Amino acid sequence: MILDGVIMRGLLESVIENNMPYTKDGKVASYIPLLSSANPDHLGICVTTLEGKEYSAGDCEVKFTMQSISKVISLMVAMLDKGTKNVFSRVGMEPTGDGFNSIVNLEVRNYNKPFNPMINAGAIVTCSLIEGENVEEKFQKVLSFTRKITGNDSIDINQGVYLSEKNTGDRNRALAYFMKGNGILQGNVDDVLEVYFKQCSMEVCCRDISRIAAMLANDGVLPWSGERVISREVSRIVKTIMVTCGMYDESGEFAVHIGIPAKSGVGGGIMASVPKRMGIGVFGPSLDEKGNSIAGIKMLQELSKELDLSIF
Structure with missing residues (x-):
């Protein structure tokens, strides 16, 4: 699927704007003291296609630590x-x-x-x-x-x-x-x-995790170089475990409402891999009670609905 660049950028900007209010409903992680200094209003998103094209909006260049991702x-x-x-x-x-x-x-x-x-x-x-x-x-x-x-x-x-x-x-x-x-x-x-x-504690941005997700979506092949880094079988196993276990004890609800293999971290990142289509990286350090980015989940839900991304 080849996405129109202008339409995609406009969609991502709209997704950021529509879901920014949700950042007020969560809290940044504090059980690791240094994470408590994150700005809860940060919100970013990046999409990497299997053709290697990238589209982003919001605070997509802000660095955060991977944590559980x-x-x-x-x-x-x-x-x-x-x-x-x-x-x-x-x-x-x-x-x-x-x-x-x-x-x-x-x-x-x-x-x-x-x-x-x-x-x-x-x-x-x-x-x-x-x-x-x-x-x-x-x-x-x-x-x-x-x-x-x-x-x-x-x-x-x-x-x-x-x-x-x-x-x-x-x-x-x-x-x-x-x-x-x-x-x-x-x-x-x-x-x-x-x-x-x-x-x-490895530090990344939305673009970095969207590229990892795109590699998984591409069955273990780097979209920008064509190099295979993991087997199709390893990629399949990883994506399956992301679906069932990747969003902590919110994984079932995430699968129902969004339906994309994903892994979150308490640094505020969510890495989502849409098989055969794209990788998505979102960042929003304001977390829900399960430890997932509260606005990040809402962004993925809107994007999944708009682009029909659910694998189910």
Whole structure:
């Protein structure tokens, strides 16, 4: 599908304007102290087509940290390193109705195995499966892959957010040590968490995540170069898990009303991949009670309706 550039830009500008009032209904994340300094009025969107064309509106150049969106990247890297079968022998594929940092479902509901790679426990396990001699080598693998699939070699971590996450990450430590004690997590806990905290602190903009989403929409091929970076099968698995688990415990409602594979982060970003059509990146740090961008969801809902994007 080739979109008319003038019409698309006008649509995106309208989407920003129509949904800006919703930023007042949410709050910026505060459990990671440095995230609380975000401007709740920021709102941006970028669309990357499978022909490599890009359209944007609003605060699309404002940088934010990936947070849980990075879980998609570590999952891809882990599958490239270990293979799909090995990864999912340690983490499940099922959605959970609990919060993204819940510990109760590990002990009570899933025999100590994380439900899926999009919750914190599951992402920590996938980080432990990334190959490398040390923390720096493992994280550089994640960072290099991120730079490649965004076409942006300047992406790096936000040092302040990284330290803020590390200094307040006791719940993630609890998850990690629980899994270590039950034989699910391998390796040194502090080293695994170091990779996890760093990947969550990678700083991007709407354009970057729309390009990742476009690669997934294109079955693992970079739209701007034609290079295949992951297999069609890995791309299919990632998009499927995004549909069922990518929006925390709001994933079912998101699937019904919007119907696009997506992954959110408490930094305010949402990465949405429309198979065979486009990648979308939105940013709005004002969050709803589930931890998703409140105006970002509304923008995606309007865009999905206007362009008939639902895969269902």
